[in-house]
Amino acid sequence: GQQLNQSPQSMFIQEGEDVSMNCTSSSIFNTWLWYKQDPGEGPVLLIALYKAGELTSNGRLTAQFGITRKDSFLNISASIPSDVGIYFCAGREAGANNLFFGTGTRLTVIP
Amino acid sequence: GAGVSQSPSNKVTEKGKDVELRCDPISGHTALYWYRQSLGQGLEFLIYFQGNSAPDKSGLPSDRFSAERTGGSVSTLTIQRTQQEDSAVYLCASSRTDSYTFGSGTRLTVV
Secondary structure, rough: OOOOEOOOOOEEEEEEOOOOOEEOOOOOOOEEEEEOOOOOOOOOEEEOOOOOOEEEOOOEEEEEEOOOOEEEEEOOOOOOHOOEEEOOOEEEEEOOOOOEEOEEEEEEEOO | OOOOEEEEOOOEOOOOEEEEEEEEEEOOOOOOEEEEEEOOOOEEEEEEEEEOOOOOOOOOOOEEEEEEHHHHOOOEEEOOOOOOHHHHEEEEEEOOOOOOOOOOOOEEOOO
């Protein structure tokens, strides 16, 4: 089955620092998405990527669709306390009905 | 409605009992998905509905799990003869494009 490896599993950073996390897949994806999940809530979409090499920003967040189509990264610049949560990558293979999700990166921001 | 609505938000049930979880998707979204999130884990795909097409049930873990979607809108996920390993958060999402909108989930605890 599909393997989606997300790293790191958890991060503890000081407020103001930059953060980077990434995902790699065992197969080629034609869509990569990044979600954030707060406690007791469902994941919320942050950034969607649809083309190899695409680099997209959403405020302090930047994500890239790897040129091999098997990886993606998410950067958060100048972290703030409300960035705390679990970040999930997700990807879709061509012709597939569903998204595959990574196991998540738990981010803690220390004020 | 404005978002994906799930009910109940929490459910505690005795082992061996049946449970029904409800999802009310965003109006106009033709695709509906059920995912399961175990503690500290990523999201595991269960089932996908698209319009009037036959559902993709490839993620259902056993024949104790079933789902239906009536009138192309509300969906019900049923778990029969619940087991302790069924304890998890069950998330529903709907979409019109590649990006999903998730509900807040139903936290199921089997005791």
